Amino acid sequence: MRGLFSRAIGLLTGRGSASPLFCGGAFAVLLALPAGAETLTLGATNATSSHYQVAVGMAQAIEKGNPGTTVTVVETGASVDNVRRLVRGEIDLGLVAGDVFVQAKQGTGQFEGKAVNDLVALYPYDDSIINIAVRADSGVTDLAGLSGKNFTPGIRGSGGELLITQSFNLLGIKPRYIYGTVNDAIEGVSNNQLVGYSKYAAASRVDATLRELMTKVDMRILGFTKEQQEKVLAKIPGVSFVTIPAGFIKDNPAFTTPSVPIVYATRLSLMNDSTARKIAEAIDKNRQILINVWPQLKVYDFKKSLLGTIDIGIDVHPGALAYWKSAQ
Structure with a gap:
């Protein structure tokens, strides 16, 4: 929770706000906000991602549930960056x-020796899979075939990029990594400069990026073998695998791919119990705003998913946990 000056700086450095303000400049922003207004800065992901759009919905839900609170949505590099x-x-x-x-x-992987001991979740909103998609005419039919090929593993600093690069390192798969935005990946695959790319997506539907690509070029989604799954599960905590049935995209066989819960997190040193509880309650009671952006959230069980994350080592903020335990 920050003061008004930090809110102004956030508007100057961020990429959006749930509530548009029409005054120019930081000090105009200060004048536009009521005295004593509370502010929050929400780190999302790349603005081209559908996850960014639902983040804007979350900001609106938090504001609606907490009159007087203003939430700034900031475009970031996603998980690791956040x-x-x-x-x-x-x-x-x-x-x-x-x-x-x-x-x-735990202070492992990218965070070796730099554990964030007070990292805690506020609420989940998705169980995402990794789509490892390649051009159907590339000749690549399994993960090993990516070695030596131009491939985008995700937005640099994102959870997807970390998971794929860690997994491929474990499996001895060595693509030629080409980094860029989601739009860069679409263009690169379309122009045959990239053999493919990977990106988090919902298991229940084809990602918008992949849909767009398939209007231009036939695509194939690759999966992990049983042996590859076992190696990843043994070394990378917080990951499970899910099998997606054949026909997820045209002519694609069933494939097995990593699945991870996606949460919004904070730190105990940044947020007190009262604020955490209010945020969790606002998300729960104003979920229709999120559903309007992501219709699949209509059947998403926020409470069950939140409590389930504890089993894989995700600690929950005491304030948020108190709300979710009491929620209907």
Whole structure:
């Protein structure tokens, strides 16, 4: 929770707000806000992602449930970047994939020797899978075939990029990594400069990025073998695997791919119990705003998913946990 001056700086450095303000400049923003207004900065992901759009919905839900609170949505590099921003105190809450959360908490992987001991979840909103998609005409039919090929593993600093690069390192798969935005990946695959890319997506539907690509080029989604799954599960905490039935995209066989919960997290040193509880309650009671953006959330069980994350090593903020335990 920050003061008005930090809110002004956030508007200057961020990429959006749930409530548009029409005054120019930081000091105009200060004048536009009522005295004593509470502010939050929410770290999302790349603005081209559907996860960014639902983040804007979350900001609106939090504001609706907490009159007088203003939430700034900031475009970031997603999970890993958001944890680092939480450590620096630049955001109050941010999107974090489950495997990144556990590694940050334990001080492993990208966070070796730099454990974020007070990292805690406020609420989940998705169980995402990794789509490892390649051009159907590439000749690549399994993960090993990616070695030596131009491939985008996700937005740099995202949970997807971390999971794929860690997994491929474990499996001895060595693509030629090409980094860029989601739009860069679409263009690169379309122009045959990239053999493919990977990205988090919902298990229940084809990601918008992949849909767009398939209007231009036939695509194939690759999966992990049983042996590959076992190696990943043994070394990367916070990850499970799910099998997606044949026909997820045209002519694609069933494939097995990593699945992780996605949460919004904060730190105990940044947020007190009262604020955490209010945020959790606002998300729960104003979920229709989120459903309007992501219709699949209509059947998502926030409470069950939140309590389930504890089993894989995701700690929950005491204030948020108190609310979710009492929620209907």
